[in-house]
Amino acid sequence: MSKGRYILLAVVCGAVAFALGVIIGWFSRSGLTAEDRAALNKCLASIEDADETIRDHILENIDAQRIRENLRQLSQKPHMAGTPPDLEMAELLRRNWLENGLDEVRLVPYDVLLSYPPLGREGPNNTAVTVDGADPARQYEDTRTLHIEPEYQDDPDAVQFFNAYSPAGHPVGELVFANYGRLEDFDYLRQVGVNCTGKIVLMKYRSGGRGQKAKNAASAGAIGAILYPEPADTNEPGGKVYPDGWNLPGTGTERGGALLETGDPLTPGYPATDYAYRLSKDKSSVFPPIPLQPIAYNDAQKYLSHLDGDIAPAGWNGSLPITYRLGPGFTGDWAGRKVALHVYTNTTMRRVYNVVGMIKGEVEPDRYVMLGNHYDSWVQGAIDDTSSTAISLELTRVFGGLVKDGTWRPRRSIVFVAWGAEEFGLIGSHEYVEQFTGLIKDRAVAYINMDIGVGGNYTIFAGCSPSMVDIIYDTTKQVPDPDASLGKSVYETWSERDPTDADADVKIPNLDWPRVSTDYIPFGLRVGTPLFTFAYVHDQTNYSPRAIYPSYHTAYDNMDLMERFVDPDFTVHRAMARISGELIRRLADSLVLPYDCRKYWLSLSAFLQATEQDFGSMLYNQGISIDALRSAVYNYTAAAEGFHDRLQAIDRKDPLQIRSLNDQMVQVNTAFIDIHQPHHSNKHVLYSPSGCATNRSAAFPGIVRTMCGGPADDEGWEEVKKEVAAITSTIQSAADVISDVDSILGQS
Numbered sequence: 156m157s158k159g160r161y162i163l164l165a166v167v168c169g170a171v172a173f174a175l176g177v178i179i180g181w182f183s184r185s186g187l188t189a190e191d192r193a194a195l196n197k198c199l200a201s202i203e204d205a206d207e208t209i210r211d212h213i214l215e216n217i218d219a220q221r222i223r224e225n226l227r228q229l230s231q232k233p234h235m236a237g238t239p240p241d242l243e244m245a246e247l248l249r250r251n252w253l254e255n256g257l258d259e260v261r262l263v264p265y266d267v268l269l270s271y272p273p274l275g276r277e278g279p280n281n282t283a284v285t286v287d288g289a290d291p292a293r294q295y296e297d298t299r300t301l302h303i304e305p306e307y308q309d310d311p312d313a314v315q316f317f318n319a320y321s322p323a324g325h326p327v328g329e330l331v332f333a334n335y336g337r338l339e340d341f342d343y344l345r346q347v348g349v350n351c352t353g354k355i356v357l358m359k360y361r362s363g364g365r366g367q368k369a370k371n372a373a374s375a376g377a378i379g380a381i382l383y384p385e386p387a388d389t390n391e392p393g394g395k396v397y398p399d400g401w402n403l404p405g406t407g408t409e410r411g412g413a414l415l416e417t418g419d420p421l422t423p424g425y426p427a428t429d430y431a432y433r434l435s436k437d438k439s440s441v442f443p444p445i446p447l448q449p450i451a452y453n454d455a456q457k458y459l460s461h462l463d464g465d466i467a468p469a470g471w472n473g474s475l476p477i478t479y480r481l482g483p484g485f486t487g488d489w490a491g492r493k494v495a496l497h498v499y500t501n502t503t504m505r506r507v508y509n510v511v512g513m514i515k516g517e518v519e520p521d522r523y524v525m526l527g528n529h530y531d532s533w534v535q536g537a538i539d540d541t542s543s544t545a546i547s548l549e550l551t552r553v554f555g556g557l558v559k560d561g562t563w564r565p566r567r568s569i570v571f572v573a574w575g576a577e578e579f580g581l582i583g584s585h586e587y588v589e590q591f592t593g594l595i596k597d598r599a600v601a602y603i604n605m606d607i608g609v610g611g612n613y614t615i616f617a618g619c620s621p622s623m624v625d626i627i628y629d630t631t632k633q634v635p636d637p638d639a640s641l642g643k644s645v646y647e648t649w650s651e652r653d654p655t656d657a658d659a660d661v662k663i664p665n666l667d668w669p670r671v672s673t674d675y676i677p678f679g680l681r682v683g684t685p686l687f688t689f690a691y692v693h694d695q696t697n698y699s700p701r702a703i704y705p706s707y708h709t710a711y712d713n714m715d716l717m718e719r720f721v722d723p724d725f726t727v728h729r730a731m732a733r734i735s736g737e738l739i740r741r742l743a744d745s746l747v748l749p750y751d752c753r754k755y756w757l758s759l760s761a762f763l764q765a766t767e768q769d770f771g772s773m774l775y776n777q778g779i780s781i782d783a784l785r786s787a788v789y790n791y792t793a794a795a796e797g798f799h800d801r802l803q804a805i806d807r808k809d810p811l812q813i814r815s816l817n818d819q820m821v822q823v824n825t826a827f828i829d830i831h832q833p834h835h836s837n838k839h840v841l842y843s844p845s846g847c848a849t850n851r852s853a854a855f856p857g858i859v860r861t862m863c864g865g866p867a868d869d870e871g872w873e874e875v876k877k878e879v880a881a882i883t884s885t886i887q888s889a890a891d892v893i894s895d896v897d898s899i900l901g902q903s
């Protein structure tokens with residue numbers, strides 16, 4: 156390169172050169188020293204855009220057969236969080252990630268409260284049995300509930316059926332059927348005169364959290380709760396059950412955590428380190444209040460078929476070949492029997508680990524693009540979530556390989572994380588985000604999450620921050636559909652199979668803030684990091700509550716089922732890896748982040764409209780004005796437009812301007828966090844759950860929360876007023892983040 160061109164570039168890169176303190180030396184000399192050249196090269200690297208040929212390298216090098224072998228190895232054994240095989244898995248990932256070329260990989264420990272039934276095959280088994288009403292010591296053996304999938308009785312590492320954090324106990328009572336165990340289901344029972352006091356309540360899975368169902372049952376007076384996976388909600392109609400098909404047989408059931416809040420129960424808001432302050436167990440209100448136990452649907456069918464009482468209303472029944480009744484109690488030759496629950500589940504402190512690895516960025520190592528999935532599973536968990544672990548392991552090989560052979564190093568740092576103890580309540584990810592809140596808030600550019608990575612082969616099921624919508628659409632256009640015979644992109648089949656508006660001429664794939672419970676939650680709701688979470692799912696068009704794959708949280712979620720029924724040639728896994736890989740590459744390597752902050756407008760206007768519609772007149776009658784809230788939403792929209800214009804005019808040769816606009820594009824997401832929100836972790840003013848079970852209005856969650864049940868008194872209305880002002884101020888602060896520098900002056 157000629158000296159003249161060097162000088163030109165030096166002027167262009169002036170800002171950085173100045174910051175480096177070399178510019179003076181430069182102009183005082185006639186020639187360029189080695190030092191000058193080094194500074195200049197650094198400067199040039201800082202304005203270099205991504206090398207697009209790396210995309211093809213990544214897309215082509217992702218190998219379906221290697222992902223298959225990863226999954227075969229990783230799903231061999233049950234690996235429940237906190238057990239020896241779980242730790243072996245963490246260590247294996249660390250070794251493999253390092254071998255694959257990551258710069259550094261560590262196991263980050265936390266001491267947290269987990270919950271198990273007796274492990275191994277010696278201890279007592281959790282069961283539900285029928286007993287004689289007058290003499291509960293008299294047990295009817297014919298109804299003894301299975302406590303583990305029969306095929307897994309001999310595997311001491313396969314855990315028996317249980318709901319984590321259920322209290323231990325042995326309640327005995329008449330049985331009542333309560334549909335999904337929602338508040339409205341218990342209201343119905345009350346209306347028709349079914350008294351749940353002192354009863355054991357049988358409920359279907361879906362339409363609500365496990366712990367919440369037990370809590371609702373306890374509020375209605377129940378002393379024990381039983382959950383079962385209703386085949387109408389779980390299986391494909393007429394579909395063959397495993398091992399002849401992928402549907403759930405009547406011998407397995409969904410395990411699952413039953414905490415009422417996510418994160419380690421004893422250290423809310425702070426990391427579970429050795430110096431952590433721990434609540435005493437009886438001070439925590441996150442546990443289900445009554446014993447809770449899942450059973451298989453063969454057993455549920457026996458109970459339901461003998462129930463006395465009225466026929467269950469439309470919508471309560473499922474597809475078992477019986478008449479669904481409400482109870483209480485049994486009839487016919489079971490008359491007089493009660494149900495006894497024997498739950499031996501108990502809490503215990505365990506050390507769990509996140510596996511955290513990094514490829515250090517070349518230009519902006521202090522900016523992080525993160526990819527995470529959990530590695531613990533209830534049993535083998537070939538789908539949940541070992542499919543994702545197998546995918547991210549392949550990604551470490553492809554990215555690490557480029558770094559190892561010196562072909563490429565990303566602009567920003569790439570952080571790979573395998574989360575521990577997700578199944579117990581998103582514990583590893585919560586503790587990590589609690590520990591690194593400041594760092595993540597200021598420096599994480601994106602968090603990408605995979606959970607139940609390959610739970611089907613039909614279409615993508617995804618959610619993201621508004622800023623990321625376009626980059627996700629773009630990326631899925633680059634990746635061919637797993638079914639090559641269609642000759643389409645992932646985007647095309649996604650838009651056909653899960654469109655936002657099925658009647659639109661040009662269909663757009665469904666992509667909104669995620670509503671599933673997985674490890675993006677602390678990133679999204681506590682910190683506000685731009686995020687994306689996604690999975691491949693089966694066709695769910697004909698299910699009413701959102702379906703999940705049939706073998707969810709059972710021992711039938713295994714490699715054999717994956718290979719024979721879900722993704723025989725691993726092309727779905729490959730598509731997932733390609734989408735993650737290309738997204739990571741673009742986010743880590745683009746000079747200008749591919750974000751669009753205007754997209755928040757859709758949520759803001761929808762929340763505002765729902766607020767006006769559902770609460771407007773009530774607020775008005777109390778003299779609570781939402782004019783300022785409306786103005787903040789307007790100001791955000793205008794600021795986002797202005798920002799977008801500045802972004803179009805960005806000087807791509809000015810590294811400080813690039814850094815400044817990139818930072819604003821990230822910070823605008825975290826600006827929607829209100830640290831004064833009362834919940835220790837849910838602080839996002841747009842997307843936090845409202846916590847109001849009786850009102851599902853789409854208004855701002857803080858308004859739904861403070862209006863829940865109707866404020867009882869003046870103090871209640873003061874809370875509403877305060878909340879409206881808090882939301883207004885938070886939205887305006889987000890607008891200020893993307894406004895011109897003058898916004899610091901305020902308005903006179």
Ligand SMILES: *[C@@H]1O[C@H](CO)[C@@H](O)[C@H](O)[C@H]1NC(C)=O
Pocket residue numbers: 276277278279280302303308309
């Ligand atoms: C629990 O079940 C196992 C089989 O999985 C059996 O060997 C054991 O005897 C049972 N324990 C009790 C106390 O019944």
Ligand SMILES: *[C@@H]1O[C@H](CO)[C@@H](O)[C@H](O)[C@H]1NC(C)=O
Pocket residue numbers: 350351352353
């Ligand atoms: C329900 O049953 C309990 C215990 O038998 C009783 O105390 C209570 O009054 C009953 N509630 C109603 C509404 O009948």
Ligand SMILES: *[C@@H]1O[C@H](CO)[C@@H](O)[C@H](O)[C@H]1NC(C)=O
Pocket residue numbers: 387468469470472473474
């Ligand atoms: C439930 O029962 C109603 C009749 O009450 C029937 O129309 C409906 O098909 C049943 N649903 C299922 C899933 O079996």
Ligand SMILES: *[C@@H]1O[C@H](CO)[C@@H](O)[C@H](O)[C@H]1NC(C)=O
Pocket residue numbers: 323499501502503
């Ligand atoms: C639960 O564990 C605690 C301590 O880990 C122990 O003291 C208690 O006896 C256990 N309870 C049951 C029901 O096993």
Ligand SMILES: *[C@@H]1O[C@H](CO)[C@@H](O)[C@H](O)[C@H]1NC(C)=O
Pocket residue numbers: 401611612693719720721722723724
């Ligand atoms: C897709 O999954 C279904 C089960 O939902 C299975 O029957 C089918 O064989 C799978 N198709 C492919 C191409 O893997």
Ligand SMILES: *[C@@H]1O[C@H](CO)[C@@H](O)[C@H](O)[C@H]1NC(C)=O
Pocket residue numbers: 783784786787790883887902
């Ligand atoms: C919105 O911007 C206008 C004009 O700058 C300003 O007067 C108004 O106070 C802003 N709204 C809020 C809620 O700050």
Ligand SMILES: *[C@@H]1O[C@H](CO)[C@@H](O)[C@H](O)[C@H]1NC(C)=O
Pocket residue numbers: 768769770849850851852853
């Ligand atoms: C929520 O409550 C408001 C005020 O009582 C009511 O107008 C609205 O319809 C409710 N919305 C839902 C979805 O329950």
Ligand SMILES: [Ca+2]
Pocket residue numbers: 418419421422423424425426427585586589
């Ligand atoms: Ca904690």
